[in-house]
Amino acid sequence: MALYNTPYDAANTAVRAFLTKIGEYYLERSFNTSSGLAKKDWLKIRDEIFEGCCAYCGVSGVKLQMDHLIMFNRQEFGLHHPGNIAPACSPCNKRTKNNNRKYNSWENHLSIICERNKSKEQFFDRWKRIKQHIDEGDFAYPKLTEGESKAIKIIASNLYERIKTEFESSIELYQELDKEFIK
Numbered sequence: 001m002a003l004y005n006t007p008y009d010a011a012n013t014a015v016r017a018f019l020t021k022i023g024e025y026y027l028e029r030s031f032n033t034s035s036g037l038a039k040k041d042w043l044k045i046r047d048e049i050f051e052g053c054c055a056y057c058g059v060s061g062v063k064l065q066m067d068h069l070i071m072f073n074r075q076e077f078g079l080h081h082p083g084n085i086a087p088a089c090s091p092c093n094k095r096t097k098n099n100n101r102k103y104n105s106w107e108n109h110l111s112i113i114c115e116r117n118k119s120k121e122q123f124f125d126r127w128k129r130i131k132q133h134i135d136e137g138d139f140a141y142p143k144l145t146e147g148e149s150k151a152i153k154i155i156a157s158n159l160y161e162r163i164k165t166e167f168e169s170s171i172e173l174y175q176e177l178d179k180e181f182i183k
């Protein structure tokens with residue numbers, strides 16, 4: 001839990017809640033991985049589909065975290081959906097930014113890690129495993145039409161702006177009231 005919360009944090013949380021609900025809409029059930037069926041899905045993804053290895057560097061025997069392949073943010077608008085989840089070790093779970101100051105896509109991220117670890121020959125196998133998981137695995141990610149992807153992007157961006165604006169107007173309201181009280 002962050003100790004210092006900004007209007008941007010509030011707006012980002014709202015966007016993630018929206019992407020979670022839309023993911024569940026396509027999944028047709030809850031995907032709260034802290035318990036129940038969704039937790040089993042996560043364990044299956046981690047231990048069976050990816051055989052207990054980091055999807056990016058292949059390390060095993062370390063704590064693996066949930067990575068959203070199509071990023072769960074305002075850059076890529078990835079849904080919280082099992083087809084978008086892969087296990088990643090702690091260092092690989094941090095996306096670096098490219099020259100345009102944008103986060104790298106999962107494919108670029110994988111390529112950078114394979115190059116850095118001098119395991120370029122592993123790139124294609126790892127890429128194929130992730131790609132199959134997204135496209136045709138037991139939990140295939142919804143095949144969104146261009147219209148659906150655009151709608152998600154527009155609504156999420158709008159939600160972000162509205163939350164930020166609401167927050168700022170609450171601060172202004174407080175300042176105005178405070179001035180009234182002083183009089």
Ligand SMILES: [Zn+2]
Nearest residue numbers: 054057089092
């Ligand atoms: Zn890793």
